[in-house]
Every structure is written in structure tokens, then in C-alpha cells.
Amino acid sequence: MIKIHKLPQYTWIEVVEPKESELSDVIDNYQLPRKFKNYMLDKHEQPRANYDDLTDFGVLVIRALTNHSGNNTTTVPIFIGFDNRVLITVCHGLEQSQLIKIADDSGVSEISEHIFSALLAILSPYFDNLDEISQKAEKLEGIRGRGISNRNLDALSILKTNLVYLRSATAGNLIALQDLQGILKGRSNLMATGGIKVNQQIADLIVEYKQCQTMFDVEGDVVSETESAFGNILNNKLNQTMQFLTVWSLILAIPPIISGFYGMNVKLPFAGRTEAWFDTLILTLLFVLGMVLYLKIKKRF
Numbered sequence: 001m002i003k004i005h006k007l008p009q010y011t012w013i014e015v016v017e018p019k020e021s022e023l024s025d026v027i028d029n030y031q032l033p034r035k036f037k038n039y040m041l042d043k044h045e046q047p048r049a050n051y052d053d054l055t056d057f058g059v060l061v062i063r064a065l066t067n068h069s070g071n072n073t074t075t076v077p078i079f080i081g082f083d084n085r086v087l088i089t090v091c092h093g094l095e096q097s098q099l100i101k102i103a104d105d106s107g108v109s110e111i112s113e114h115i116f117s118a119l120l121a122i123l124s125p126y127f128d129n130l131d132e133i134s135q136k137a138e139k140l141e142g143i144r145g146r147g148i149s150n151r152n153l154d155a156l157s158i159l160k161t162n163l164v165y166l167r168s169a170t171a172g173n174l175i176a177l178q179d180l181q182g183i184l185k186g187r188s189n190l191m192a193t194g195g196i197k198v199n200q201q202i203a204d205l206i207v208e209y210k211q212c213q214t215m216f217d218v219e220g221d222v223v224s225e226t227e228s229a230f231g232n233i234l235n236n237k238l239n240q241t242m243q244f245l246t247v248w249s250l251i252l253a254i255p256p257i258i259s260g261f262y263g264m265n266v267k268l269p270f271a272g273r274t275e276a277w278f279d280t281l282i283l284t285l286l287f288v289l290g291m292v293l294y295l296k297i298k299k300r301f
Helices: 020-029 034-041 094-105 111-141 150-186 195-252 254-262 276-297
Strands: 002-006 011-016 048-052 057-065 075-082 086-091
Touching: 011 020, 011 094, 020 034, 034 048, 034 057, 034 075, 048 150, 057 111, 057 150, 075 094, 075 111, 075 150, 086 094, 086 111, 094 111, 111 150, 111 195, 150 195, 195 254, 195 276, 254 276
Parallel strands: 011 086
Antiparallel strands: 002 011, 048 057, 057 075, 075 086
């Protein structure tokens, strides 16, 4: 789907879930560089900033969050291409296109304002997701002293996996914005109007993205430490269980040994007495008590 918005100072080409034939027509009609066509179509494109010297056309690919319902959190690329007269945005889902529309609805009048408003709108779901992850991590961290269930371990594993994707996306987005900052500084003709204002806007935007990346890094460290603590607790419990089983296997091995000897067809002490069975019980108890005292002295209990 393609919509053309004729605005007072520029033309905004809004592309959602693009088809190759539609993009070819737009590129031909507005004389856009064809070498960026693959950037627009690729749903797996990584964050990047680029510039075409021949056409004075700048490109930014940024990754935005998809609808993270359930346990999976993923990101998709949003393509933003611009010069002094045309702004083209390419989204691969309706949810991401709404973020661009939020920027348009904010009453922007210039391409730079539209782009930076869109980038702020793209960043907002990251902070929402960060708050959600932080609450879950805090809840999991608080159960250290209580029983660690498989359900908690699954939740921790999902958090850690999601953080891998989110940390990678935020780091890539930040690098792309820093590259864009260098492009805009070196080529003021891209956004000739309000050069100082544009530089300040992108600098502020980079600060916001850096803050987001730092917070995800901190949250990732918290989840990793929680996972490490869970592992230590589970290992300690396993060691205690194995120690318990070893101690009682030693104690419970005594009765079969004594009863085995007295079940043999050989002459043994007290075997000829009528109360021999009682003597074997007393002997068994003595050996068991001796083993228990020995293990207590050695602090094996």
C-alpha cells in the first residue's frame, strides 16, 4: 500500500507492506536512487545510515518493535529515505506505520522534524518493554529465598532471550543514528534549513537512544546475575540432596550386611542361641549408631 501526502514544504511517500512493482513505480516517478530498493524490501535489514552523492539522498534504516504479545519480542526494520523535497518511509507492518503517523499527527512542518518525531515514536515502545522486563526481573529476583520452580526458570530464560534481541537492536539503532549524524554534519545540503537546529535534534535523539541502550545493558546484567544465582542455588540443593542420599545409603547398608552374614550356613557368635534374632537386631543398632556418630563427628549430616 502506498499513500502520497502532498505537504506544504515536502512530499511524504508512505509505503506499508511494499510490493516490488509498487516501489519501482515510486522510484521512477520521484527519481529516487534505485540502489536503496533492496533496503526497502528486505524484512531482515539491519540498522544503517547511508548517503548517495549523485542524488543527495540520505537513508536511515532503524529497527522497531513488533507487537510483543506472548513471550516473543522481535524487531522489524523501518526504512526512512529523504532529501530536501521528498520523504519516503517503508514499513513492513501496520503497527510500525502507526508510529510514523504519530509523527505526522504532531503537526511537523519540515522533513527533519518529521524524521526525528518518528524516531522518538519508534523509541517509546522500547522504554515500555524495558519497564515490563524490569518488573518481571525484579519479581524473579525476589524468589531467591523461596522455591525455584521450572516455571520460574522458563520465565528467566525467555527474559534473557528477549534481552539478546533488544540489546542487539538498540545497539544497532544507536550506531545507525551516529552514522546519520556524521552524514548530516558533512552534507548540510541534505537539510539546509535550520542546520544548527537539526544537529541539536539529532544530538538529543542520540542521548535518548544511548540511555535506552544503557538501561537494556543494565537489565541484561541483572537477569544474568539472577540466572547465575539460580544456578548456584540449584547446584547447592543438588549437592545437599546427593550428600543426604550418600549418608543414608551408608547407614542403610549395615542391616543387609549383618543379616546376610547370619543367613549363611556357618557358625557365628550367638548363632546357636534361641534369641539370636534379637542379638542381630542389637548388633545392627549398635553398628548403625556407631556410623551415625562417626558421620556427625565428621560433620557429614
